[in-house]
Amino acid sequence: MTGRRIVSISLPRLAIESWQSRATRRGDAWPEDIPLALAAPGPHGPVIHAANRAAERAGARIGTRAVDSRAICPALHIEPAEPERDAARLARLAFWARRWGPYSTPDGDDGIILDTTGAAHLFGGEAAMLAEIQAGFARAGLTARLALAPTRGAAWALARFGPERAICTDPLPALAPLPVAGLRLSGETLLLLRRLGLKTIGDLAAIPRLSLMRRFARAEPQDNPLVRLDQALGRAAEPLDAPEPAPEFAAEARLAEPVMDPSDWLPGLLADLCAQMAAADRGCRRLCLSVFRVDGERRDIRVAMAAPTRDPGHLLRLFDGRLERLDPGYGFDLIRLAAEAVEPLAQAQPGLDGAAPTGLALARLVDRLAARFGAQTISRPLPRESHVPERAEAPGPPLAATPAPPARPDRPIRLLNPPEEIRVLYAIPEGPPAQFVWRRQTLRVARHAGPERIAPEWWHDRPGTRLRDYFRIEDDSGLRLWIYREGLVHDGRGGAPRWFLHGIFA
Structure with a gap:
């Protein structure tokens, strides 16, 4: 058993609560005592995708046809579901949850997996951390069930079928009384297990593996009860794929034919990217130019700025002499430019003569020197409290936020x-x-x-x-x-x- 600690966050009412939140922002809040359901397209007409508590009490069930639910409850109000908007919000929530751990990712349509290994002590322990996470989602208007376990599978099962805010150290005793649905299996496989008399995870773990291996030999790994059981108990690895958030501002060029040099497309990409940032009053502190080769390889070039900027001419100069280092292979067919570090940047007031403000001249000089010679080879003096001249300054990084000390006319440079x-x-x-x-x-x-x-x-x-x-x-x-x-x-x-x-x- 490893020392990993995985938190599974179940959001069983994400769709309906997100719809109600959007309605409230539009000024059309829906009362909780009036039945409301969201419908999604189904093979035989619209089916219930989500429902509020009043609709559930009236007999609406997820997965049933909308016409059948309305026959049971004539007062049921049905609105179209918005799964794409719900998925986008779930992705944002997954990145928002990284305040409690460094790695997180959406888990299905209504859950989040969060790796909190080594982070619980920052929040007063595991129990206090789970309570804080649940309170954070409650402030966002979402109902959340949580569990913490050494494996992703065990945390998923406990969050949906275990006690409230369950904390598990040994998966097998904690999972034994839970239904086999806690192993993330398909409906057909669950039906087969119930016909075999295997209702709980403990029942499945007690059966000799050889007989089950013969029966599920052709099953996909994600729908094999033995594979899912081994993952939940920590006997088989289940890596956590935690993608990085998509850049807020990006521009790309898809090429019909591979090219060997991206220089001709870079000015247009920079103009497009800077126009996006100007529309949002933002500036970037770091740019990443990515070129995708036809053989599947990717090459990145990053440049950093001392101050936020969206001047395409200045940014273009930072790539001087660096594009030649790219290995084109058989050519590039996709060029992408993304702003990785973005900060607020208001519009600058030009001078009376129409000239651009000159306050950023030093920062732009530092940018060009760092791009040409490398940030580690350039330093700037930082003031220190000392009367002795050789101790009054210390070398600092070129991109430091601390301004350089003003020159004294009675002291040599x-x-x-x-x-x-x-x-x-x-x-x-x-x-x-x-x-x-x-x-x-x-x-x-x-x-x-x-x-x-x-x-x-x-x-x-x-x-x-x-x-x-x-x-x-x-x-x-x-x-x-x-x-x-x-x-x-x-x-x-x-x-x-x-x-x-x-x-x-x-």
Whole structure:
């Protein structure tokens, strides 16, 4: 037995409750005490697809013909069912339920399977988690029955035929008293099992397998009682296929003939995608270009943006030099462009001269550099709380939300790491050196400003660290440098002061 924990969510009244919810939003709420049924096409006329409680009390049964139900209950009101809208809502609910677990998928027409392995402690335990899930669906106007078990089959059976909010650790004792309908079998197979006298799952488990294997040898795996029993008891694997949600905005081109290069179709796809996002006042932070080869292979190229955008020209530039890396094989016959990360983005106000706003210039520059060289090879400075220049900034990711620190006019943009020691030939008392040697060049100071004193940080520096006096100097050629004197004469922390060149002004 594995350590998996699977939650099965049964929504037995999804169709009728969804119809009533849509009617309420239209301002046409249906009273609960008036019989209402939804009808779907059947082989011999419309059949009852769903019914409210008043209709059920009046004799309407799911699967019976609508005319027969109306004969039993003349006051029964019948509306057409909307299975496609119900299926779409069930898919949305399945993704919504991922707040309680990382993997979920619709289960049939009226259920959801949710993998909560290792997540129950985040909600106060398994019992508290089931209660919270049921309360969440109740707030959405849906009746839900839940169960938790180590296998998908056991959770499904307990959610529909077991006690309320059942929690199972050992499937066989929990499933034994339940009817064989809990094994997700077809009506014909259930009828055959009842004729054999096998009414419960415990009865089926007690029968020798050899005789049942002969009888169900030609049955499909999904309708074989032994296969379903093994899946429910954890003896056979039953993987959970949890698809990712479909992108909110996407554009695709289906090609009549395979092509080797998708470049010609990319501008049109970007224009279509950006028009969709503009209509919804949205912008994207990540794009995925997918090309489908004729041999069944798929290739993806993703680009990320520092700020949400829907400018097709800017997005097109991010793919420069990257399409050549695609292996076309025998060609592509389908090209799809999807926005994977979407955020609100209102319309921007252009300037009085008609020019586009320039506030995103830095973000777009970062986008192009990251697309060309890779996001991991580019960094931007982030401010840190320190007076020591080499500690005042730290490298950060290019797409960080934290803005870069503003440049100080009295500090150089380029710092030498580590600072380079200079040999002083003549120094002015309490001032900068009048002449010094740096990299075998003798420089004479023409102008200077300072000093700016920076004391050691006792919480970082070791005892005996000397203070610094910084000077901004300019030589005869106009070269502007940032130098400092480390220590003072007779400061008791070493010998004579030393001089270093720390930065170069632009």
